[in-house]
Every structure is written in C-alpha cells, then in structure tokens.
Amino acid sequence: MSTDFQTARIALGARMRELRTEAGLNGRGMAARLSWQPSKVSRLENGKQTPTARDLEAWAEAVGQPDAAAELQGRLRGLESRYRTWRRQLAVGHRPRQEAGISETQRTRVIRGFEASVVPGMFQTADYARHVLSRYADFRTTPRDTEAAVNARMRRQVALYEQGREFRMLVWEGALYVLICSREVLAAQLDRLISLLGLANVSLGIVPFSAPLSIAPGDGFAIYDDRLVISETWNLEMWLEEAEDVAFFSKVWTAMDEVAVYEHRAHRLIARARASLDLP
Template structure:
C-alpha cells in the first residue's frame, strides 16, 4: 500500500505548485518580486511553490496576472480545487450534519457499474439496516459534535442503497469477521443487521465474502476502502475521506482487494459465520 493514503492529493498539489513556479520563472520574476507585486508576505510565494500552503483561487488569479499568464488561471484553479478535494477532512464534509454527505454520493453510485468494498470495522453502508445506520450515525454525530440530522441522514442512506438491487451492477463486498462481532447498537439492532447480510447474499448482483479470524493472513487488515469501476478509490480514515485517482494507486488497492478476496469464505461458510454471530448475541 502507499506510504500515505493522501499521497495522490499531495502529488496533485505539487503539480499545481510546479506549474506556478514555472510561470514565475518564465516571467523572469523572483519569489520576492512576485510577493511584492501581489502584496503579500515574502514567505507566501515560497510556501505555495513548495506545496506547503495550497493557493486560494484569488492567489492563483493574482499570481498569473502579475506574471502575464492570465490565460492559465482557470486551468490552475480547477487543478487546485481537484487536489484539495482528494483529501477532505470529515469536519469540513460533515459541518452541517450527515444528510448532505449521504446525498453527495448519489451521482457516483448512479454512474458506477462495478463496486468493490472492503471493511474491517462496520457493515458497508450499502447493506446497513435503518437501525444499524441510526446507531452508527448517532455515534459519529456525538463524536464529531456536529448538527444532529440523523433521521434525515438515515433516510438518505437507505434511499441511495437501492443500487444494490440493480441487476445491471456488480457488488463484490468483503468484511472481516470482526464486523459481525462489533456491537453497533443493541442486540436487536445487531440481529437485524446480521439477518440483512444473510438476505442480501441471495441477490444475483452481490458477492459477499467474510474473512475469518482464523484465516492465515497474506494480507493484513486495511482501512475501509471503496473501489469504483477501477477509476476511483475512496479511503475512510478517522479524520478524513481520501479520494485516490492516480492509476498506479488505484491498481494497488485493486491488488490488495484481490488478495483479501483470497482469504474470504463465501456461500455456506460465510452464512455459518454470520449465523454464529447471531447466535452469540444471546
């Protein structure tokens, strides 16, 4: 795996910074010249060029204007915005609550045909029951101290999950056995959620694998990741949602997913693990 899940974002930031530096050099200006003409502190030019500080849209417009490269401003602003969207802190995405975040994924879900999802901690959102989603999103809301719109967020999550029943899509879903055992909500909530897993296994579009505690590991447990059509990967960290688009990094996640698949059990063996977890709820 990459040394840092945010490496794609950093590479994109560095590319924007390099283009800005080239524009300055082509204009025959020093970093100090640029800072004076833009009216900002002399260290700011250096921090932007070294990808230490992301430039604002206004910074890019001022930079290109001073350097006589206004025609490049729009492209640079678009590239900078893309770089910043790759590593998005949850506190920014969730500042108004959770409903809008649930709805923001709908366009991506609608255009994706092949989903590959791995989770080592919670049931993937596609498969969550209303009770399980309520317990999980309530915990997230309390932890982050954000506005409480859990009922609306749960409704939005359930609405977007209709894609799982679309026969024209494919879902390869992997969970660690720990997902079956972690108690999200009360016993009744967990029993309902585990029963839901048994039900979705019969859907023709869904392949659900469970990696047993007893599996001989050739691939260690990872952070939750969602792979969309070999084009994009979303990685869920505690503090941020990381979007990976670089083909080499997407390929690395696909490779890891394939190795995790080899550890999983399916069909009757997976059902046995789920049923065991239900029975152990008492």
C-alpha cells in the same frame, strides 16, 4: 477556504519554488521568462493563488523540466478532491455525504468494497445505520441530522436491485461482532446480511478470523469501477482518482478476496455471530 485545500496549495507552491531554484532562477527571472508579473510568481509559490493546468505546463517548460508538468498537474487535480476531513465533510451533517454516495453509485457499474469494523453502508438496516451515524456525529461533534442521513442511505440501497450493477463487498469477521448498537439491532442486521447472500448482483465475502493474511485488515474503502477510491480513516476521507491509487487499493481488495469465504461458508460465519448474541 478549507484547511485541506490550503495545505495542499501551499505544498504545490513549495514544489514549484523548488523547481525554480533548481533551475538557478530567482523570482524576477522566472517572471521574465514566463512574461508574467513577479507578483504572480510570488502568489503561486506561497500558496496564495491557484495555478491553472496551463500555468503548470509553462512553469515546467521554463525550468527546463517539461516532464514535471504531469506531476504538478496531478497535484493540482488533487487540491480539493483528494483529502477531506470529516469535520469539513460533515459541517452541516451526514446527509450531504450520503447524497454524494448516491450520486457516485449511480455513475458506477461495479463497486468493490472492504470493511473491517462495521457492516458496509450499502447493506445496513435503518436501525443499524441510525446507531452508526449518531455515534459518529457525537464522537466527531458534528451536526446531527440522523434521520435525513438514514433516509438517504436507504435510498442508496435501491441500487442493489438494479440490473447492470454489481456489488462485491468484503467484511472482516470481527465487524459481525462489533456492538456499536444494541444486541437486538445487531441481530436484525446480521439477518439482513444473510438475506443478501441470495441476491444475483451482490457478492458478499467474509474474511475469517482464521484466514492466513498477507496484510492485516485496515481502513474501510470502496472502489468505484476503476475510476475512484473512497477510503475512510479516523479523521478524514480520501477521494483518490489517480491510476496508481486505484491499482493499489485493488491489490488490497484482491489480497482480502483471496482468503474470504462466500455462500454457505459466509452464511455459517454470519449465523455464528448471530448465535453469539444469545437472542431469539
């Protein structure tokens, strides 16, 4: 069982125990009230058994706090899908994660995203993606399946040309200068970004160094319609489905969008980064 899952299950059990003790009930009393075996109460509270949604509703009723059911059930939904460490995500390499990205993209009409340090995966050239994926595999000491992962990332980009989809991506200007690859590969990547500026269903905004910001650029994230946020940190990836989380990241995206530049102004910033490489 994954550390992520078990840690969250222990936290859920601790919250259930807290509600029981607040109600003045011991374990046997709680079991009697629910017509359960005492061992079930113990397993749930110690994170050794996963409750069902119905268990949690009954628990909230038994402690006299029916409104707590929503909180407990929200924790249950997040047990396995909320936080995923990169070591767990990449246990067999990058390809499965890229395949998951294809699946989510196929389910989505509008993707809004922000990246502060690299070009968004949907816009990467194969060479640039190859460098990014191999560097992180080395850094995180996870299995290297770079070519399979790059191929999957390129397949995902087919969606850029499909009718009925919209990609609204924001990139911090600094990402245009990050040499996570050779200068030649970065130059080709910047040329690729310029070519995407003309696509009908792609909106690419650059957040300039000089932009007055209400918040500083942080971790990259993508919002899939209004149902899911995937946000990356150094050590884990968060899959967030709660409405309040989606609303929060939408607020972050809007704050960046308000100071981003588009079309010819974005072209100018990308071209300036390209010229700084001092290549043909």
